[in-house]
Amino acid sequence: xxxxxxxxxxxxxxxxxxxxxxxxxxxxxxxxxxxxxxxxxxxxxxxxxxxxxxxxxxxxxxxxxxxxxxxxxxxxxxxxxxxxxxxxxxxxxxxxxxxxxxxxxxxxxxxxxxxxxxxxxxxxxxxxxxxxxxxxxxxxxxxxxxxxxxxxxxxxxxxxxxxxxxxxxxxxxxxxxxxxxxxxxxxxxxxxxxxxxxxxxxxxxxxxxxxxxxxx
Amino acid sequence: xxxxxxxxxxxxxxxxxxxxxxxxxxxxxxxxxxxxxxxxxxxxxxxxxxxxxxxxxxxxxxxxxxxxxxxxxxxxxxxxxxxxxxxxxxxxxxxxxxxxxxxxxxxxxxxxxxxxxxxxxxxxxxxxxxxxxxxxxxxxxxxxxxxxxxxxxxxxxxxxxxxxxxxxxxxxxxxxxxxxxxxxxxxxxxxxxxxxxxxxxxxxxxxxxxxxxxxx
Numbered sequence: 001x002x003x004x005x006x007x008x009x010x011x012x013x014x015x016x017x018x019x020x021x022x023x024x025x026x027x028x029x030x031x032x033x034x035x036x037x038x039x040x041x042x043x044x045x046x047x048x049x050x051x052x053x054x055x056x057x058x059x060x061x062x063x064x065x066x067x068x069x070x071x072x073x074x075x076x077x078x079x080x081x082x083x084x085x086x087x088x089x090x091x092x093x094x095x096x097x098x099x100x101x102x103x104x105x106x107x108x109x110x111x112x113x114x115x116x117x118x119x120x121x122x123x124x125x126x127x128x129x130x131x132x133x134x135x136x137x138x139x140x141x142x143x144x145x146x147x148x149x150x151x152x153x154x155x156x157x158x159x160x161x162x163x164x165x166x167x168x169x170x171x172x173x174x175x176x177x178x179x180x181x182x183x184x185x186x187x188x189x190x191x192x193x194x195x196x197x198x199x200x201x202x203x204x205x206x207x208x209x210x211x212x213x214x215x216x
Numbered sequence: 217x218x219x220x221x222x223x224x225x226x227x228x229x230x231x232x233x234x235x236x237x238x239x240x241x242x243x244x245x246x247x248x249x250x251x252x253x254x255x256x257x258x259x260x261x262x263x264x265x266x267x268x269x270x271x272x273x274x275x276x277x278x279x280x281x282x283x284x285x286x287x288x289x290x291x292x293x294x295x296x297x298x299x300x301x302x303x304x305x306x307x308x309x310x311x312x313x314x315x316x317x318x319x320x321x322x323x324x325x326x327x328x329x330x331x332x333x334x335x336x337x338x339x340x341x342x343x344x345x346x347x348x349x350x351x352x353x354x355x356x357x358x359x360x361x362x363x364x365x366x367x368x369x370x371x372x373x374x375x376x377x378x379x380x381x382x383x384x385x386x387x388x389x390x391x392x393x394x395x396x397x398x399x400x401x402x403x404x405x406x407x408x409x410x411x412x413x414x415x416x417x418x419x420x421x422x423x424x425x426x427x428x429x430x431x432x
Contacts, residue, residue, distance in 0.1 A: 018422055026400065029378060030379045048403045087421070100324045110316050114421050115421065179427070185238045200239075202238065203239075205330050205331065205332055208395050208397060210234055211395070
């Protein structure tokens with residue numbers, strides 16, 4: 001693992017690039033819906049308020065070339081971005097903590113459109129174990145390792161109460177999961193070969209509330 | 217609005233501080249559950265991998281003083297953080313786009329625990345208008361301005377399809393909303409006095425997928 005023998009893998013993308021690429025995708029998808037055929041980095045730049053040279057640099061990671069004076073073909077750009085971002089491949093995932101937020105994510109069909117295939121949920125509550133949410137079965141957390149193998153799961157979505165975050169993450173890692181999408185505000189500790197992505201949606205509320213106080 | 221006459225308001229917090237404070241809260245809440253009475257910035261530092269002097273600086277914005285050699289009183293720190301982050305106040309919000317993700321957020325009771333009170337949803341679909349999700353009524357998007365006044369709404373949660381993001385944001389702003397919590401990957405344009413917070417959860421998937429490729 002992780003031993004720098006990744007010559008066959010693509011270069012490590014800077015995180016800011018990875019954050020901007022989905023913005024470009026959202027914009028060019030919209031252009032495609034409007035039957036626009038070509039788009040230049042200058043045009044994307046004006047719309048998204050990102051430097052045009054930065055956009056050209058970000059897009060240089062993709063297998064696409066813009067034409068002088070015309071720009072990028074919109075349909076091709078959409079396709080290349082979708083492929084590049086991994087939204088077309090199916091990634092098996094489980095939800096750990098099938099409570100309110102976990103259950104809500106299991107009901108969001110949008111995730112499937114972005115390549116996330118939620119195959120199972122796990123919980124400790126006997127009310128939830130054995131039931132299903134939108135057809136996704138809920139198992140006892142003790143079955144995590146066994147089900148990981150059965151479903152070939154690579155991603156664990158962590159939506160447990162904050163005091164159980166590290167414990168649940170440890171179980172997921174031990175079960176052979178490669179990435180943890182952490183929706184708790186807790187900073188998970190994990191070995192370097194485990195991918196951790198933090199989406200503390202409640203923490204974003206603090207930013208909104210605070211900024212509103214300053215904008216009164 | 218926004219005319220720098222905010223001498224009575226608190227200082228504008230750096231965004232990185234605002235992002236870290238909820239981590240501290242998550243951690244000290246856990247300590248409180250474990251009946252721990254005092255915590256030092258050194259201890260928080262070790263646990264969360266943030267520089268101890270940075271933690272002391274972040275916490276200096278709060279109305280709390282640590283004691284030499286003992287640190288902060290856990291219960292007081294929890295209370296001060298909850299207050300400071302605005303999680304105790306009730307902030308009225310509406311969901312614009314009551315589809316899959318919007319509906320899921322309306323079902324997440326966690327948001328209410330962090331001070332977000334979702335009072336209504338809006339959509340264009342006649343299947344949804346007139347119905348309710350977990351008791352929250354869904355109205356026609358055309359009623360947004362009227363309902364904003366009725367419910368005194370300050371925050372709009374944007375979960376519409378990406379091609380309608382800007383249009384929906386414009387309607388919300390015109391209706392008198394002060395902050396937009398944007399769950400679409402589209403970069404919303406808005407006047408400077410409107411608070412915009414972006415939570416593109418699907419974009420986080422791109423980061424996970426890409427990092428997993430590099431960790432094979």
